Amino acid sequence: EVQLVESGGGLVQPGxxxxxxxxxxxxxxxxxxxxxxxxxxxKGLEWLSYxxxxxxxxxxxxxxxxxxxxxxxxxENSLYLQMNSLRADDTAVYYCARETIVGVNFDSWGxxxxxTVSS
Amino acid sequence: QSALTQPASVSxxxxxSITIACTGAxxxxxxxxxxxxxQQHPGKAPKLMIFDVTSRPSGVSHRFxxxxxxxxxxxxxxxxxxxxxxxxxxxxxxxxGSRVFGGGTKLTVL
Numbered sequence: 001e002v003q004l005v006e007s008g009g010g011l012v013q014p015g016x017x018x019x020x021x022x023x024x025x026x027x028x029x030x031x032x033x034x035x036x037x038x039x040x041x042x043k044g045l046e047w048l049s050y051x052x053x054x055x056x057x058x059x060x061x062x063x064x065x066x067x068x069x070x071x072x073x074x075x076e077n078s079l080y081l082q083m084n085s086l087r088a089d090d091t092a093v094y095y096c097a098r099e100t101i102v103g104v105n106f107d108s109w110g111x112x113x114x115x116t117v118s119s
Numbered sequence: 120q121s122a123l124t125q126p127a128s129v130s131x132x133x134x135x136s137i138t139i140a141c142t143g144a145x146x147x148x149x150x151x152x153x154x155x156x157x158q159q160h161p162g163k164a165p166k167l168m169i170f171d172v173t174s175r176p177s178g179v180s181h182r183f184x185x186x187x188x189x190x191x192x193x194x195x196x197x198x199x200x201x202x203x204x205x206x207x208x209x210x211x212x213x214x215x216g217s218r219v220f221g222g223g224t225k226l227t228v229l
Contacts, residue, residue, distance in 0.1 A: 045157070045210075045223065047217070047220055050217075059217055061217060103170060103171050104151075104211075104218060105153075109164040110164065112164060
């Protein structure tokens with residue numbers, strides 16, 4: 001069974017940093033591209049970042065480029081999101097999502113981890 | 120990277136059909152056959168319902184179908200059931216490798 005489990009969320013002050021992790025199991029992690037997607041309270045889904053299976057290609061949404069860094073460790077079956085210069089509008093549930101090998105579709109999602117940016 | 124446009128809400132009675140539109144641009148929906156749809160129940164993670172515009176993952180009811188014309192993709196749910204009540208999001212691949220979601224549509228089954 002495919003499983004994605006996010007961790008690392010919590011309360012952080014504006015301007016602070018946080019590192020999210022996503023532990024994967026049940027599939028060949030190194031074969032799949034992965035994404036981070038977030039959802040602010042009561043709002044819609046927002047795509048944040050993409051990383052290819054080999055880490056050779058990375059993309060970011062304009063809203064986080066320069067502040068967030070996506071990375072992965074294929075030996076540890078883990079995906080990461082380093083978040084710096086956090087703002088109140090970064091408050092959201094953060095999901096990791098696996099992308100299908102062919103096409104651009106998120107076929108598996110974690111349960112999400114809540115990040116709250118507040119003083 | 121503007122969000123795709125979806126109606127905020129749609130509703131229908133059990134057994135009826137509804138269609139949710141997702142409008143983008145030639146740089147996203149109109150330019151690629153990489154439109155997907157997701158269902159999200161309150162407090163739950165999204166679930167893939169339609170991929171590559173028209174395809175259904177195994178296990179998803181045949182009552183769900185997708186299509187695209189120009190810059191607008193659509194999700195149709197036929198034979199509405201109570202359990203279909205949820206939020207629905209479209210997503211498209213876009214120029215420069217980004218992905219973009221629609222604003223979401225709340226489906227109410229009357």
